[in-house]
Amino acid sequence: MKTVLKTTVALAGLALLAGLAVVFLGLFNTSARNGHLPLVAPVLHTTFRNSVELRAPPPSEVPELDEARAALGARHYDTACKICHGAPGQPRSATIRAMVPQPPPIAEAVSDWAPNELGWIVREGVKMSGMPGWPSTRDDEVWALVAFLTRVPGMAAEDYARLTAPPPVEGPEGVTYCAGCHGAEGVSGNPHIPRLDILSADYIALSLRSYAEGERQSGIMAQAVSLVPEQALADYVAHFAASPAGEAPEAPADPGGGLVERGRALALATDTSRKVPACSACHGPSREARSDAPRLAGQYAPYLDRQLRLWRNGLRGGGPRANIMREAAARLTDEDIAALAAFYASSGDQTAQ
Amino acid sequence: MGRRYSSAAAFSMAGALAACDGPQSALRTGGVDAAQLAQLFWVMLAGAVVLWLLVNGLFLYVTRIKTRSLSRKWAEALIIGGGIVFPTIVLGALLAYGLTMMPDQRAPGDGLRVRITGEQWWWRVEYWPEGAETPVISANELRLPAGLRSEIELTSAEVIHSFWVPGLGGKTDMFPGRPTRMSLEPTEPGSYRGQCAEFCGASHALMAMQAVVMEPAAFDAWLAKEAAPASLPEGPGRDLFFREGCGACHSLRGTEAAGAVGPDLTHLGGRSSLAAGILPMTSEALARWIFDPASIKPEAHMPAYSHLSDAELASLAGWLEQLQ
Numbered sequence: 001m002k003t004v005l006k007t008t009v010a011l012a013g014l015a016l017l018a019g020l021a022v023v024f025l026g027l028f029n030t031s032a033r034n035g036h037l038p039l040v041a042p043v044l045h046t047t048f049r050n051s052v053e054l055r056a057p058p059p060s061e062v063p064e065l066d067e068a069r070a071a072l073g074a075r076h077y078d079t080a081c082k083i084c085h086g087a088p089g090q091p092r093s094a095t096i097r098a099m100v101p102q103p104p105p106i107a108e109a110v111s112d113w114a115p116n117e118l119g120w121i122v123r124e125g126v127k128m129s130g131m132p133g134w135p136s137t138r139d140d141e142v143w144a145l146v147a148f149l150t151r152v153p154g155m156a157a158e159d160y161a162r163l164t165a166p167p168p169v170e171g172p173e174g175v176t177y178c179a180g181c182h183g184a185e186g187v188s189g190n191p192h193i194p195r196l197d198i199l200s201a202d203y204i205a206l207s208l209r210s211y212a213e214g215e216r217q218s219g220i221m222a223q224a225v226s227l228v229p230e231q232a233l234a235d236y237v238a239h240f241a242a243s244p245a246g247e248a249p250e251a252p253a254d255p256g257g258g259l260v261e262r263g264r265a266l267a268l269a270t271d272t273s274r275k276v277p278a279c280s281a282c283h284g285p286s287r288e289a290r291s292d293a294p295r296l297a298g299q300y301a302p303y304l305d306r307q308l309r310l311w312r313n314g315l316r317g318g319g320p321r322a323n324i325m326r327e328a329a330a331r332l333t334d335e336d337i338a339a340l341a342a343f344y345a346s347s348g349d350q351t352a353q
Numbered sequence: 354m355g356r357r358y359s360s361a362a363a364f365s366m367a368g369a370l371a372a373c374d375g376p377q378s379a380l381r382t383g384g385v386d387a388a389q390l391a392q393l394f395w396v397m398l399a400g401a402v403v404l405w406l407l408v409n410g411l412f413l414y415v416t417r418i419k420t421r422s423l424s425r426k427w428a429e430a431l432i433i434g435g436g437i438v439f440p441t442i443v444l445g446a447l448l449a450y451g452l453t454m455m456p457d458q459r460a461p462g463d464g465l466r467v468r469i470t471g472e473q474w475w476w477r478v479e480y481w482p483e484g485a486e487t488p489v490i491s492a493n494e495l496r497l498p499a500g501l502r503s504e505i506e507l508t509s510a511e512v513i514h515s516f517w518v519p520g521l522g523g524k525t526d527m528f529p530g531r532p533t534r535m536s537l538e539p540t541e542p543g544s545y546r547g548q549c550a551e552f553c554g555a556s557h558a559l560m561a562m563q564a565v566v567m568e569p570a571a572f573d574a575w576l577a578k579e580a581a582p583a584s585l586p587e588g589p590g591r592d593l594f595f596r597e598g599c600g601a602c603h604s605l606r607g608t609e610a611a612g613a614v615g616p617d618l619t620h621l622g623g624r625s626s627l628a629a630g631i632l633p634m635t636s637e638a639l640a641r642w643i644f645d646p647a648s649i650k651p652e653a654h655m656p657a658y659s660h661l662s663d664a665e666l667a668s669l670a671g672w673l674e675q676l677q
Binding site: 269 | 510595598599600601602610611612613614654655656657658660
């Protein structure tokens with residue numbers, strides 16, 4: 001018994017020494033030129049697969065992966081992901097292909113994952129592989145990217161090029177990048193991407209600062225702001241703020257059940273039994289919205305719905321008055337939020353008095 | 354008895370006596386109802402003193418003066434008579450005396466109804482003069498005409514509160530969804546202090562109110578003035594009020610500011626106190642309050658406007674103070 005014990009202790013000591021030698025004497029070769037040792041790659045890959053399957057959210061948490069979401073996802077993919085995974089019709093560079101592990105071409109990377117699993121991978125990233133996690137604490141944005149990814153297998157090069165083509169813009173150099181999502185005149189035509197033409201320069205500038213400083217959470221906008229030189233931002237802000245308020249997008253059909261009317265009662269606080277401050281005091285439409293408060297009339301309902309939930313859940317900041325908006329939204333129910341979004345989206349043509 | 358004890362006794366006595374006067378004393382009565390309750394108190398106190406002397410006298414008598422044992426017959430008579438019959442009669446009489454007062458405390462009013470809603474942590478006050486179709490809305494201050502009985506309707510928005518102005522009458526609880534009522538007939542014009550008397554959250558202790566009793570003619574004049582729409586002085590404070598969206602929660606009657614989440618501010622400057630009886634109505638106090646309400650009243654729902662500059666706060670506060 002004593003001999004067994006002594007042998008175990010001696011072996012443990014030797015193993016510890018060997019480990020220390022590897023770390024401190026540089027015995028392990030970290031060169032990436034020749035890939036992993038045999039067996040290491042399959043072990044790591046199997047670990048990764050099982051980890052995702054264990055942790056992915058249930059499929060019921062995946063929202064509708066519609067075309068509009070996919071369009072936003074395609075734009076973000078083009079600016080953030082393409083560099084490693086290539087794109088339909090656009091191969092990965094030789095340098096990227098030399099990575100260990102090699103980032104798979106996108107069609108191959110997404111081929112055997114379900115949308116809920118893709119969402120988890122995009123949000124969390126993959127340790128020791130170079131795949132980063134989503135650069136924001138918000139967890140609802142990844143579905144735009146997933147909507148795009150589910151359409152990648154079989155996507156033609158021309159389709160990808162069409163989805164990500166820079167729109168023709170008359171404006172300062174570089175604003176094309178913003179216009180890719182937000183439209184040349186600030187009207188995106190996509191209900192997941194806010195209109196900028198109705199916003200003031202003050203508010204757009206405040207939002208960009210908030211994204212850059214992380215006060216306002218969005219992985220998509222954090223990426224976008226980080227790619228634009230700071231001194232160019234003012235020109236872009238001026239471009240969109242000066243855009244004439246465009247044609248209001250077609251007002252969404254009233255979803256029925258008096259939703260718009262309920263939203264109006266809340267927004268104007270005509271129902272005094274509810275402890276909800278009147279949105280209209282700062283945001284219109286009955287009066288001119290304050291310059292640093294966004295004008296909401298004519299904004300897209302899905303975008304408003306998302307933002308109000310973030311405020312209500314305490315996940316949104318941005319600007320010196322964020323605490324006021326957080327308190328204002330604190331008592332909204334999901335139904336209130338849907339009603340407010342429907343009301344503001346449908347009150348597009350009311351000009352300020 | 355050591356000096357320490359006697360000074361402690363003197364101190365607590367002084368504390369007890371201090372409660373006999375002041376704006377929130379139930380013994381400095383300013384109305385019929387409070388006077389009745391004070392009388393009940395004094396009768397009870399006198400009775401208690403007599404009983405205390407009787408019990409202790411008896412105790413002294415049997416332990417020091419006549420220590421021989423009683424016969425069984427006398428002992429039983431004493432226990433049954435002194436322990437059962439006597440307390441039943443005395444307590445029954447006191448109960449009857451007390452109960453006869455209850456209808457008086459909620460006698461029907463002479464016309465004016467005042468509906469008070471407990472909020473966290475302030476009072477929404479609506480005056481309904483006889484025949485009125487819409488109320489005159491105010492907050493954190495109760496004004497009543499002397500010599501007339503007014504109906505007090507009580508309710509609450511979220512949690513239980515209790516309405517109590519000790520100088521004017523008894524207290525009545527306020528429940529969400531279950532209206533309660535009482536009535537008050539003040540007689541002495543003057544200022545009294547009320548206090549929420551049911552724990553209602555973090556700032557319960559800071560939920561007070563001023564009650565002002567006025568001569569009927571003065572009251573009518575005041576109510577007519579209170580019913581008038583706001584007259585807004587010009588100035589940067591006015592622009593700030595609307596720019597900052599104060600109207601989302603507060604009303605200035607006659608303007609687009611029609612919020613009903615917080616107190617009506619139409620005649621704010623005319624009230625005798627700010628923040629439900631805990632700050633003076635001065636522009637300095639208003640500025641402090643707007644800068645960070647929760648620092649004065651923990652967990653207050655009004656958000657801090659700490660992004661405003663000192664100059665902006667001063668002009669907004671000065672303007673609000675002028676809303677007479």
